[in-house]
Amino acid sequence: MKPVLALLALATLGAAAPGSQATHDELSNRAAWPNGPFVTSGRWILDASGKNLTYAGTNWPGHADVMIPEGLQYQSIETIVQKIKSIGMNAVRLTFAIQMIDEIYANNGKDITLQKAFVQALGQANGTRVLNQVLAKNPRFTPSTTRLQVFDAVADALAASQIYVHLDNHISKGMWCCSGTDGNGFWGDTYFSLANWTRGLAYMADHGKGWPALVSLGLRNEPREPTSNAALARSSYNWQTWYAAMRQGADAVHAAHPALLIFLSGLNYDTYLTPVVQGTALTPGTGRFSAGDFKGYADKLVLELHNYENSIGSCDTLKGNLERNGFEALKGVGGSVKNVFPVMMTEFGFQMDDKTWKGVYASCLAGYLPKIKAGWTIWVLAGSYYIRSGVQDYEEGWGLLNHDWSAWRSQSYVDGALRAMIRDTLS
Numbered sequence: 001m002k003p004v005l006a007l008l009a010l011a012t013l014g015a016a017a018p019g020s021q022a023t024h025d026e027l028s029n030r031a032a033w034p035n036g037p038f039v040t041s042g043r044w045i046l047d048a049s050g051k052n053l054t055y056a057g058t059n060w061p062g063h064a065d066v067m068i069p070e071g072l073q074y075q076s077i078e079t080i081v082q083k084i085k086s087i088g089m090n091a092v093r094l095t096f097a098i099q100m101i102d103e104i105y106a107n108n109g110k111d112i113t114l115q116k117a118f119v120q121a122l123g124q125a126n127g128t129r130v131l132n133q134v135l136a137k138n139p140r141f142t143p144s145t146t147r148l149q150v151f152d153a154v155a156d157a158l159a160a161s162q163i164y165v166h167l168d169n170h171i172s173k174g175m176w177c178c179s180g181t182d183g184n185g186f187w188g189d190t191y192f193s194l195a196n197w198t199r200g201l202a203y204m205a206d207h208g209k210g211w212p213a214l215v216s217l218g219l220r221n222e223p224r225e226p227t228s229n230a231a232l233a234r235s236s237y238n239w240q241t242w243y244a245a246m247r248q249g250a251d252a253v254h255a256a257h258p259a260l261l262i263f264l265s266g267l268n269y270d271t272y273l274t275p276v277v278q279g280t281a282l283t284p285g286t287g288r289f290s291a292g293d294f295k296g297y298a299d300k301l302v303l304e305l306h307n308y309e310n311s312i313g314s315c316d317t318l319k320g321n322l323e324r325n326g327f328e329a330l331k332g333v334g335g336s337v338k339n340v341f342p343v344m345m346t347e348f349g350f351q352m353d354d355k356t357w358k359g360v361y362a363s364c365l366a367g368y369l370p371k372i373k374a375g376w377t378i379w380v381l382a383g384s385y386y387i388r389s390g391v392q393d394y395e396e397g398w399g400l401l402n403h404d405w406s407a408w409r410s411q412s413y414v415d416g417a418l419r420a421m422i423r424d425t426l427s
């Protein structure tokens with residue numbers, strides 16, 4: 001269904017002639033969507049009717065310094081959502097920072113206003129100017145609208161277009177991610193408190209109960225070696241610590257919002273989950289992944305992996321790597337696969353121009369992911385950021401959209417590969 005029709009149907013419901021069949025069907029479709037809660041069964045995700053589904057979507061960052069979804073100084077939320085919908089995507093990985101929730105707790109339970117968030121991140125002059133641009137493009141907001149109210153509005157607009165929301169805890173301190181020296185690498189790193197993290201996950205999962213589109217939550221983006229913290233790296237950067245922490249995060253999310261699917265991401269920037277899939281020891285201990293450790297909700301777990309082997313020379317090599325890194329969990333039988341899961345590639349991406357998408361890496365993924373029926377969310381929707389690594393109005397050359405989020409950055413990629421990748425994944 002085209003979003004224009006969906007919105008029209010909604011807008012005219014109140015005034016529609018009684019008995020209008022089309023309107024009635026639209027209404028019952030809407031009531032059924034997203035038809036959750038979702039569960040997993042072997043390698044599939046199933047909706048409440050037992051029908052399998054997956055994601056074909058994109059990342060919409062909301063975790064950087066301002067800690068609200070990007071792009072709103074250039075376009076309205078609805079315009080951005082229409083772009084996503086217009087090519088048939090069905091999911092958005094919406095990222096957030098734990099710092100946003102820490103600041104709510106530090107402020108006696110009250111969320112920060114947009115006024116404060118923009119000035120804090122961009123300075124008085126630019127913060128005020130960019131906030132005014134956001135208000136001009138999104139007139140429903142005011143300077144005292146809170147950050148979470150912006151997330152709410154994004155989630156509402158995605159629901160109106162029947163696009164699933166997957167919340168992703170991207171980082172602890174709100175900033176561009178990720179490096180080994182950014183203080184957010186692993187539990188215990190400078191900004192990465194286990195207690196703040198489980199508290200923040202539970203808060204967002206609970207808050208998201210009000211979002212009909214919210215169907216899943218990723219516990220933590222790209223766990224990695226905290227290379228500027230040698231003592232922590234030596235004592236903790238391993239599968240045993242990873243498992244203990246992920247279990248706590250999963251318990252916190254499940255207790256707060258039992259309907260959600262919970263995504264686990266692996267070590268080394270979420271590039272592999274081999275011991276989980278193969279059921280080998282979670283070293284340096286001898287324990288192994290066990291569904292029984294996720295009491296009453298083992299059927300909510302999904303694996304997510306990232307891949308940025310952009311200069312790979314052979315598609316067969318890339319596929320072999322992906323299978324070993326965890327995509328073999330989709331096979332379900334044989335080989336060394338002990339634990340079967342749905343697996344999604346929640347990040348891959350490349351320079352958005354007229355030729356990079358024709359290279360080995362991008363064209364391999366465009367064929368392979370739909371073929372193995374693995375879901376995915378491409379990095380990244382953003383054409384520019386409020387601020388990235390200290391640079392305001394940062395141009396994102398990997399963005400699906402251009403600088404002011406008004407058009408596709410590479411129309412040739414969208415028409416030449418992306419639309420087919422979406423269609424083949426969802427068919």
Ligand SMILES: *[C@@H]1O[C@H](CO)[C@@H](O)[C@H](O)[C@H]1NC(C)=O
Pocket residue numbers: 052053054373425426427
């Ligand atoms: C659902 O499962 C069938 C195989 O049983 C597969 O052919 C189809 O592509 C799956 N659909 C999705 C969206 O994954």
Ligand SMILES: *[C@@H]1O[C@H](CO)[C@@H](O)[C@H](O)[C@H]1NC(C)=O
Pocket residue numbers: 123126391392393
């Ligand atoms: C304020 O914004 C302008 C225009 O985008 C930019 O040139 C300038 O560098 C920004 N100031 C700071 C401190 O980043």
Ligand SMILES: *[C@@H]1O[C@H](CO)[C@@H](O)[C@H](O)[C@H]1NC(C)=O
Pocket residue numbers: 102103105106190191192193196
């Ligand atoms: C955890 O949150 C509190 C506010 O509740 C904050 O003061 C503290 O700095 C946070 N810890 C880290 C490591 O960010």
